[in-house]
Amino acid sequence: xxxxxxxxxxxxxxxxxxxxxxxxxxxxxxxxxxxxxxxxxxxxxxxxxxxxxxxxxxxxxxxxxxxxxxxxxxxxxxxxxxxxxxxxxxxxxxxxxxxxxxxxxxxxxxxxxxxxxxxxxxxxxxxxxxxxxxxxxxxxxxxxxxxxxxxxxxxxxxxxxxxxxxxxxxxxxxxxxxxxxxxxxxxxxxxxxxxxxxxxxxxxx
Numbered sequence: 001x002x003x004x005x006x007x008x009x010x011x012x013x014x015x016x017x018x019x020x021x022x023x024x025x026x027x028x029x030x031x032x033x034x035x036x037x038x039x040x041x042x043x044x045x046x047x048x049x050x051x052x053x054x055x056x057x058x059x060x061x062x063x064x065x066x067x068x069x070x071x072x073x074x075x076x077x078x079x080x081x082x083x084x085x086x087x088x089x090x091x092x093x094x095x096x097x098x099x100x101x102x103x104x105x106x107x108x109x110x111x112x113x114x115x116x117x118x119x120x121x122x123x124x125x126x127x128x129x130x131x132x133x134x135x136x137x138x139x140x141x142x143x144x145x146x147x148x149x150x151x152x153x154x155x156x157x158x159x160x161x162x163x164x165x166x167x168x169x170x171x172x173x174x175x176x177x178x179x180x181x182x183x184x185x186x187x188x189x190x191x192x193x194x195x196x197x198x199x200x201x202x203x204x205x
Contacts, residue, residue, distance in 0.1 A: 003078065005114040006049040012202045016051050023193035027060035035063035043070050047078075054103065054194045055185055076177055082170040083178070086115040087137070090125065091178045094141045097128045098148050099186035103194035108182075110199035126200070136165040140172075144179040 019028060029052050032040055039060065040052045059066040077088055089112040096104035109126040113119050121132050130138045143158055162172055 003047050003049065005111045006047055008114055009049070009110075009199070009202075017197060020054055020195055021193075022054075022195075024058075024191065026054060026057040026192065028057065032060070036060050036066070039063045039066045039070070042067060046070060046074060053107075054192075054197075055189055058188050058192045058194070072181065076174075076181060082168065082174045084115075086112065086117060087175075088178050089115050090117070090133075090137065091141065091144060091175055092182045093122070093125050094128070094130070095144060095148055095179050095182040096186055097126060098145055099183060099190070101186035101189050102196040103189040104182065104186050106196040106199050110202070113200075123200075136162075136167065139165055140167060140175060143172075144175060147176055147179050148183055 020026065027036055029040055040056070043052055043056055044050055056066060056069065059069050077092065079085065081088075083091075089108055092108035093105065093112050096108055105126060109122055112122045112125065117125075124130075124132050130141055133141070140162060143154070143162060146154055146158070159169065159172055163169065167175075
């Protein structure tokens with residue numbers, strides 16, 4: 001599985017990122033042993049990224065859970081499925097905006113650009129502006145805003161309207177899964193106090 005975002009990140013970063021000051025202590029790479037060290041190495045082996053991201057460190061007090069998060073991320077978000085990788089990053093970026101998560105918003109905004117969205121358009125989504133999107137994508141994101149904040153208010157009519165715009169139910173279901181996963185990651189990242197990695201400020205020229 002190719003991860004062009006991590007390949008580009010390795011080129012743009014000339015030094016390891018500094019350790020983050022967080023509200024809840026992270027399990028840092030240089031202090032891991034046993035199962036936790038094995039999970040971090042599993043992440044490196046699966047993705048090719050050598051520095052372990054902060055969000056995975058948030059789960060590392062439970063190594064079995066952390067490994068499952070690696071697998072879920074790779075199978076649901078960091079791969080094409082019923083939705084393309086770009087569409088998934090679009091969802092991840094917008095949901096992170098809705099949940100005011102600086103860590104995930106910056107990361108997935110960067111990934112959105114890497115996967116083919118023009119920088120200006122991606123920055124609009126980072127700022128919560130959907131006006132530049134095609135109507136079908138805009139309406140899907142507005143539906144996911146409802147899923148994110150009031151999923152119990154979603155209706156079958158919401159789904160039918162999306163189908164009339166050309167979305168298949170398998171795509172809508174996968175969009176809900178991605179949005180829900182991002183809601184989990186946003187809340188964990190915010191509770192731990194993960195700061196932005198400033199990926200959007202990296203020079204990609």
